[in-house]
Amino acid sequence: MRDDHGLDDAMTAVPKIAAPRARRLPATPGQIVLALAIAAFLLLFLVLPVGTVLHAAFTEKGTGSFTLINFYDFVRTELFMRSLWNSFYVSAMSVVWASVFALPLAYLTTRFEFRGAAIVQTLGFLPLIMPPFVGAVAMQLFFGRNGSINLLLDDWFGFKIGFMEGLNGVVLVQSIHYFPFILINLSAALRNIDRAMEEAAQNLGCSGFRLFRRIVFPLALPGYLAGASLVFVKVFDDLATPLLLNVKDMLAPQAYLRVTSIGIADPMGYVISVVLIAASVLAMWLSAAALKGRDYATTQRGGGGLARRRMTAREAVFGYAIVLLVLALVLAPHLGLLLLSFATVWSFSPLPDGYTVAHYARVFGESSLYIKNTLIYATLAGGIDVVLGVAIAYLVLRTKLVGREWLDWAASAALAIPGVVLGIGYLRSFYGITLPDGTPLAALWITIVLALAIRRLPYALRACHAALQQVSVSLEEAAENLGATKARTVRRVVVPLMAGGILAGFVTSFATAAVELSATLMLVQSNSDAPLAYGLYVFMQSAAGRGPGAALGVVAVLLVALCTYLSHLVIERGQKAKGQGH
Amino acid sequence: MNAAVRATPAVSVDIEGVNLSYGDNHVLKDVGLAIRPGEFFAFLGPSGCGKTTLLRLIAGFNQADTGRVLIGGSDISRLPPWKRDVGMVFQSYALWPHMTVGANVAFGLEEKGVPRAEIARRVDEALAMVGLAHLAGRRPSQLSGGQQQRVAVARTIAVEPKVLLLDEPLSNLDAKMRVQVRRELRDLQQRLGLTTIFVTHDQEEANTICDRIAVMNDGTVQQVGTPMELYERPANLFVANFLGTANILDGRLVGSGGERAFLLGDGLSLPVPAGAVLPAQPKLLFRPQHAALEPPGAVAGEAPVLPATIARYEFLGATIRYGVAVGGAEIAVDVPFRSGRDLYAVGAPVGLRLAAQSLCWMER
Numbered sequence: 001m002r003d004d005h006g007l008d009d010a011m012t013a014v015p016k017i018a019a020p021r022a023r024r025l026p027a028t029p030g031q032i033v034l035a036l037a038i039a040a041f042l043l044l045f046l047v048l049p050v051g052t053v054l055h056a057a058f059t060e061k062g063t064g065s066f067t068l069i070n071f072y073d074f075v076r077t078e079l080f081m082r083s084l085w086n087s088f089y090v091s092a093m094s095v096v097w098a099s100v101f102a103l104p105l106a107y108l109t110t111r112f113e114f115r116g117a118a119i120v121q122t123l124g125f126l127p128l129i130m131p132p133f134v135g136a137v138a139m140q141l142f143f144g145r146n147g148s149i150n151l152l153l154d155d156w157f158g159f160k161i162g163f164m165e166g167l168n169g170v171v172l173v174q175s176i177h178y179f180p181f182i183l184i185n186l187s188a189a190l191r192n193i194d195r196a197m198e199e200a201a202q203n204l205g206c207s208g209f210r211l212f213r214r215i216v217f218p219l220a221l222p223g224y225l226a227g228a229s230l231v232f233v234k235v236f237d238d239l240a241t242p243l244l245l246n247v248k249d250m251l252a253p254q255a256y257l258r259v260t261s262i263g264i265a266d267p268m269g270y271v272i273s274v275v276l277i278a279a280s281v282l283a284m285w286l287s288a289a290a291l292k293g294r295d296y297a298t299t300q301r302g303g304g305g306l307a308r309r310r311m312t313a314r315e316a317v318f319g320y321a322i323v324l325l326v327l328a329l330v331l332a333p334h335l336g337l338l339l340l341s342f343a344t345v346w347s348f349s350p351l352p353d354g355y356t357v358a359h360y361a362r363v364f365g366e367s368s369l370y371i372k373n374t375l376i377y378a379t380l381a382g383g384i385d386v387v388l389g390v391a392i393a394y395l396v397l398r399t400k401l402v403g404r405e406w407l408d409w410a411a412s413a414a415l416a417i418p419g420v421v422l423g424i425g426y427l428r429s430f431y432g433i434t435l436p437d438g439t440p441l442a443a444l445w446i447t448i449v450l451a452l453a454i455r456r457l458p459y460a461l462r463a464c465h466a467a468l469q470q471v472s473v474s475l476e477e478a479a480e481n482l483g484a485t486k487a488r489t490v491r492r493v494v495v496p497l498m499a500g501g502i503l504a505g506f507v508t509s510f511a512t513a514a515v516e517l518s519a520t521l522m523l524v525q526s527n528s529d530a531p532l533a534y535g536l537y538v539f540m541q542s543a544a545g546r547g548p549g550a551a552l553g554v555v556a557v558l559l560v561a562l563c564t565y566l567s568h569l570v571i572e573r574g575q576k577a578k579g580q581g582h
Numbered sequence: 583m584n585a586a587v588r589a590t591p592a593v594s595v596d597i598e599g600v601n602l603s604y605g606d607n608h609v610l611k612d613v614g615l616a617i618r619p620g621e622f623f624a625f626l627g628p629s630g631c632g633k634t635t636l637l638r639l640i641a642g643f644n645q646a647d648t649g650r651v652l653i654g655g656s657d658i659s660r661l662p663p664w665k666r667d668v669g670m671v672f673q674s675y676a677l678w679p680h681m682t683v684g685a686n687v688a689f690g691l692e693e694k695g696v697p698r699a700e701i702a703r704r705v706d707e708a709l710a711m712v713g714l715a716h717l718a719g720r721r722p723s724q725l726s727g728g729q730q731q732r733v734a735v736a737r738t739i740a741v742e743p744k745v746l747l748l749d750e751p752l753s754n755l756d757a758k759m760r761v762q763v764r765r766e767l768r769d770l771q772q773r774l775g776l777t778t779i780f781v782t783h784d785q786e787e788a789n790t791i792c793d794r795i796a797v798m799n800d801g802t803v804q805q806v807g808t809p810m811e812l813y814e815r816p817a818n819l820f821v822a823n824f825l826g827t828a829n830i831l832d833g834r835l836v837g838s839g840g841e842r843a844f845l846l847g848d849g850l851s852l853p854v855p856a857g858a859v860l861p862a863q864p865k866l867l868f869r870p871q872h873a874a875l876e877p878p879g880a881v882a883g884e885a886p887v888l889p890a891t892i893a894r895y896e897f898l899g900a901t902i903r904y905g906v907a908v909g910g911a912e913i914a915v916d917v918p919f920r921s922g923r924d925l926y927a928v929g930a931p932v933g934l935r936l937a938a939q940s941l942c943w944m945e946r
Contacts, residue, residue, distance in 0.1 A: 196676035199643055202663040203670045204741055206691030214689075218680040 009017075011214065011418070020108065027401045028486055038388060039051055042410045045450050049425025050277075050417055056428060058269035070267045074275070079249060080268075087090035087251040090170050090242075091235040095228050097175035101330060102182035102227070104322045110190040112319065113308045120323055124183045129329055129560040131336070131515040133240035134553040137540050138336025139173050140164055141346060148350040169245045169576070174235045176330050181234070182227035189223025216251035220581075222291050229287030235279050237418035240517040240533075244540060251276055252420050256522065259424050264431060273421040280416045334557065340550035359551035365551060369528065370535035371559070374514050377445070377531050382510035386502050388457060389464035394490065395481055397468050398476075415458045419518025423452055427522055442526040451523060452513040459512070460505035467501020500571045507567040511560045532556050592620035592653030592777050593744050595640065600649035602635060609635050610646070611801040617779065617794075622771050624780045626789040627798035628824070636798075637747050637781045641670045653744055664693075669743030673750045675734040677722035683709070683733050684718035690741035708740035709733075711770065722758060730757045734772065735767070739774065746771070746778040752787060785825050789813075797821050815864040822867050829873070829913040831866040847910030850888055855938045864943040870903060872940035876933040889933040892926045893926050908934055 027035075060067040076078050105124055109117040122200030127135070143163035150160040163172055193216065201215045231410055239252040248257065258269035311319055341359055390412055395404045414422075421461050430442035441447065471494060479489040495502070518532040524530045530538075532552060539549030595617040602610040610632045617623045625633035638644045640651055642663035650659040658666050677686050687708055691701045709715045712732035722730055731751060738746060750924050751767070752760045768791040771778045788795050789809040797804045797812060797820070805817040807887040809825075816822035819830065834845045836853070844866060854860065878889065890908035901916040904926065915934070926932055 107845040194676060195672060196674050197678060199641075199663070200670070200672055200676035200678075200737075201689070201693075202643075203641055203666075203668070204737070205664045205693035206663065207664040208690070210693070215678060219678070221680075 017090040027146060027399045030487060031395065031399050031401060034391055035401055035404065038391055038395075038407055039410075041388070042407070046410065046454050048415070049422060049429045050173070052429045053270050053421060053425045057274045059267075061265070061267050070271045071274075074268065074271045076096045078250075080254065080272070083249045083251050083254045083272075084141060086167060086247075086249055086439050087236055087279075090167055090174065090250065091232045093167075093171045094174040094178065094235045095124065095231050097171060098179035098231050099224075100183050101175065101179040102186060103328050104319075105326055106183055106186040106190060108208075108319050108323060110187055111308060112315075113310050114319070114323075120327065123140060123327055123331065124180050125178045126180075126334060128180045129511060129515070129564065130519060130553065130557050131240065131536065132173055132238065132519065133244040133336060133542070134515075134536055134549075134556070135177055135333030136169070136173045136241050136244050137546060137549070138333045138384060139169070141336050141340060142332050143172065143561045144169075149328065151350055162389055164245070170242050170247050170250070173241055173245070173333075174238065175231075176333065177241075178231040179330065179408050179496065181230045182224065185223040185227030185230075186220060187223075189220040190225075193219045207580070225287055225290055229283055233283050235561065236279055236283070237276060238418070239420045239521060240537060243402060244537065251279075251541055252418065252518070255420050255424065259427065259522065263526075264424075268426075269424055273418075276418045276421055278416060284416060299439075318339050337553050337557070340546060341554045343547060350388075356547075359547040363551045363555060366485060367535060367548065370530060370552065371531060371555060374532035374556075374559075377449050378448045378510045378514040380511045381456060382460070382506045384449070384453040385457050385460035385509040386464065388453075389460040389505050390468075390502060392461055392496065393465040393468045394494070396465070398473075408465075411461050412458045414454050419451075419455060419520075420522065421515065422455060423522030426451055426519075442523065445529040448520050448523050448529070448531065451519045452516060453509075455516065455519055456513050458507035459508045463501050463505030463508060464498065464516045467498040467505075470501075471497045500574050504568050505570055511564055514555060514560055534561045540557055592654075592775050594619050595623075595745055595777060595779065596652040596655075596842070597636070598639075598650050598652070600638065600646045601648050602632075602637065603646060609801050610639070611852070613649070613801075613803055615803060616807065617775055620775045622768065622778045622780065622790040622791060622793045623800055624782060624795045624870075626782055626785060626788045626795050626824075627804075628793075629783055631782075631798040632801040633781045633798050634749060637670075637749055637779060638723070640779065641668050641743070641747055642666050661753055663700070663768070667741075667743055668745045668747060669738035669741060670747040671731075671734045671738050671749065673753060675722075675730045675754070677730055677866070679722055679731055681722075682718065683714070683720050683722065683725070686733060687718075687737045687740050690737065694741060704740055709735040711739070711773075712736045712766075727755055728763060731755060731763060732766075733771070739770075739776070744771050746774075746776050748778065748780045750781055750783070751782075752782070762927045767791060775816065789825075797824060799824075815941070816867070816944075819867075820867070822942070826869050827914055829868050829870060831909065831911055831913065833864075833866060833909075835860060835862075835864055846888075850909040852886055852888065852936070858941075858943060863943045865943070865945070867918060867942040867944055868936060868940055870914040871901075871917070872937055873906075873913070873915045874935045874937075875904065875915055875917060876935055878931045878933050886938075887933040887935045890932050892928050892930045892932060894928060895925065906932065906934060 001542045057070055058066055058068070077525055102432060108114055108572070109120050114120070139394075140147060144150070144160070145164065147164070149163070155158050179191055197215060198211065199217060201211055205212060237252060239256055242248070242250045242253050243256070255269050255272040257274065258266055258272065262269075339352055340346060342357065344356050346352040377525035388411065392407050395401055396408045399460075399534065426447055427442050430447060431440045433441040435441065435444075475493055475497065476489050479493045480486070484492065515533050516533075517537060520531060520534060521537065524534045533556070536549055536552050536556065539545035539552060587889055595615075597613055597615040597617075600613040613632075613636060625636060627633045632762050635644055637895060639646055642658075642661060646659065650657050653666075653668065658668075669734060677683075678689070681689070684705055688701050689706045706715055706716065709718055712735055713734055714736065717725065717729065717733075722733065725733065731754070735751070742747060748767070752763055755763060764787055767780075771791075778791060780788070792809065794806060794808055795812060796806045799820050805821045809813075809942070813825050816825065816828075816931070822828040824832070831846060833847075833852075834844055835842060836851075837843050837854075840856045842860070844852040844854055844864070846852065852866070865942070875890075876887065888908055890906045892908045893903055894905040895913055896903045896905075897919070898916075900919060901927065902919050904915045904917065906915050913934075936937050
């Protein structure tokens with residue numbers, strides 16, 4: 001082997017082998033077909049409706065030529081400018097109040113030896129699994145002009161506080177509903193701070209509040225900003241809460257009212273939609289720009305979180321008092337809803353006059369249709385989301401297909417599209433298309449499912465993406481090496497290993513789709529096709545419907561909580577089983 | 583440039599009767615140490631031996647149940663970490679990612695209320711001392727591991743602490759960087775004359791840069807001494823095994839006075855040198871390079887020769903390590919490698935010669 005010819009061969013062998021590789025397809029035909037199918041789906045049900053909205057906003061009514069006149073009209077109309085300002089004000093104030101609720105809970109439970117920290121963190125999630133507009137009704141009963149608190153205040157001190165007057169009500173309901181986003185992100189950020197970060201500062205002479213201001217707070221800031229921007233966007237886009245609280249001069253309600261009262265030909269609804277999209281994109285871009293280069297989690301090695309300090313007796317009393325107060329406040333909607341669902345009459349009194357189970361009987365009798373519809377819609381939407389999520393994640397992470405990032409990008413872009421805008425887009429795009437028997441496509445219940453699926457796709461995609469990233473490529477290569485084709489490898493190795501992430505994605509989609517109303521409010525054409533959230537909305541609009549509405553709300557909360565808990569159990573068991581295998 | 587940094591004289595560090603428990607876990611057991619001014623001192627031991635706990639105790643991050651810590655003769659046991667004036671370099675470096683390198687180094691000076699102009703000068707000086715003056719504007723995440731380590735050192739020495747604590751500072755570096763950085767650390771410590779305590783589980787690190795070492799195990803100090811003292815005269819089996827490779831042979835002491843012998847297995851016996859001080863039930867300890875191999879049947883000189891068999895060999899570069907079966911045990915013998923010299927084959931009978939002055943006797 002040591003002769004000169006052998007050496008020559010070895011030196012020239014490399015380019016010889018490389019040459020025939022030049023013409024090779026970047027992906028298998030199956031992968032290309034899959035990518036095209038996903039692209040078609042996204043084009044049809046996301047790009048087309050949103051494009052239609054944009055097109056309508058920039059074209060002159062009648063002639064169809066490009067114009068900015070609609071935007072000029074928007075700026076000139078006092079109502080719209082006031083709505084824009086109100087939406088901005090409510091979103092900003094909701095962020096402020098949500099921060100006020102979230103900060104003490106996050107700080108106390110992560111920095112101190114706090115008994116029941118896990119319970120506090122779990123209860124903190126609760127507001128998220130109830131549609132905010134449902135909580136709005138319960139909040140009226142506690143905090144409204146003639147609610148429990150104001151009646152008591154009036155009795156004892158002779159004055160009332162306008163918690164729920166006008167925009168205040170929207171701010172209060174939204175901040176209570178969305179504060180978990182800040183709590184979750186901020187707690188995670190605080191927990192991820194390397195203990196040595198704090199100790200290094202102490203070692204150099206820093207302590208007390210200066211330590212918090214110079215080290216702890218800046219390190220937790222990215223987490224806080226991520227949560228705060230999410231709250232801002234969610235509140236800006238929410239439709240049902242202001243409507244239910246009878247606040248009409250905000251942007252999302254205006255868009256809805258223009259389209260439903262004046263008709264889908266009126267351009268102002270589309271102009272408002274474009275403003276809504278622009279605001280969402282702007283808020284997300286700003287937070288992304290602020291967070292750039294601040295992904296501190298990856299630069300910290302140690303971990304273990306900050307040192308937890310034992311509280312002195314006085315601090316403990318103070319700390320628990322604050323936590324209990326905040327918890328009472330954020331759980332008030334649930335408590336109110338529960339009381340209302342059992343109440344005979346509840347008006348002008350701190351507590352209901354009497355109790356009954358009649359509302360539940362009614363809900364499970366005539367309104368069980370809503371529950372059935374919701375289960376079908378949310379299951380289908382969640383199913384579509386995880387199938388698309390796994391497929392897109394696989395194409396992005398495991399193939400070299402040209403343009404695969406575009407699929408990822410398009411699917412994630414749904415985050416920036418407010419529900420009401422998607423609803424308007426679907427109406428505009430699919431109302432003109434009719435089936436052979438004359439019903440418009442937009443009136444079919446499957447449209448609701450598709451809208452829900454598109455709305456929740458970004459969350460499911462992130463879950464699937466993360467799950468696939470954790471599956472080592474060598475596991476797939478081992479399967480292929482033993483003779484499995486790409487498709488069989490996916491089925492027998494990749495999907496089973498991703499199961500936990502897929503289930504998490506499904507539950508996120510299912511649970512949030514089950515209580516979604518922004519997009520569906522516009523798309524429900526008949527009561528028999530209505531999902532639970534729509535039924536709730538209809539019930540809650542009349543005083544007589546509040547009892548059954550509350551009962552339906554309790555059912556919705558329990559349904560979502562149960563599904564989330566079950567999936568949590570399944571994921572835990574799966575992880576344990578995998579852990580024992582090693 | 584360097585002389586300006588250090589004006590205060592070096593101080594001693596004394597640890598007296600320190601005990602520390604976490605619940606039932608007795609982490610430090612009656613630890614006492616006297617570290618001299620300007621000394622480069624190591625806490626060496628396996629993980630879980632209490633060395634990092636002891637270091638953190640000096641920095642004030644752990645509280646002792648009993649005992650005290652004195653720096654320059656004054657008791658600092660009751661002071662919080664931020665008043666101790668003890669500089670610590672963390673294992674993870676703990677560079678704050680939201681600040682630039684320069685801001686990281688300036689932090690401690692700002693906390694001390696040093697005037698702004700002087701802060702700028704001392705930051706430059708500290709960074710220049712570790713050779714990173716040109717990187718003051720970077721973020722820690724833009725630096726390599728070795729650079730981050732040097733910034734962590736600069737941040738600590740910028741405040742001119744009385745004592746420098748290094749918590750496994752080389753463990754996050756690759757093998758090549760480790761050798762380079764440990765030399766730099768030694769040079770820096772020599773220039774500053776700063777009392778320095780270095781925590782490590784790596785005997786080579788401790789041997790190469792420290793003046794003295796405290797070997798720790800299971801919460802107690804096993805032995806304190808210079809690297810060579812510890813290697814030549816280990817106080818017990820733990821120290822002997824932890825520092826380098828040791829051959830340890832079991833046996834029985836027979837005879838008395840000048841006629842003592844150490845009985846190994848298989849009926850072999852080793853005469854005990856006259857005047858050697860032995861415990862009642864001794865074990866025999868020697869290093870692999872203190873034994874020699876000869877062809878069987880060679881004439882016995884002054885050192886005893888035992889009949890043995892080659893069980894295996896490993897080529898280590900400069901030496902060949904033979905596994906030699908003798909008296910029912912297997913020991914390691916290092917022989918310098920020279921090309922052209924024949925190897926002993928596995929199974930070959932050999933004579934094992936032990937140099938009397940290199941034998942160590944210790945308690946069973």
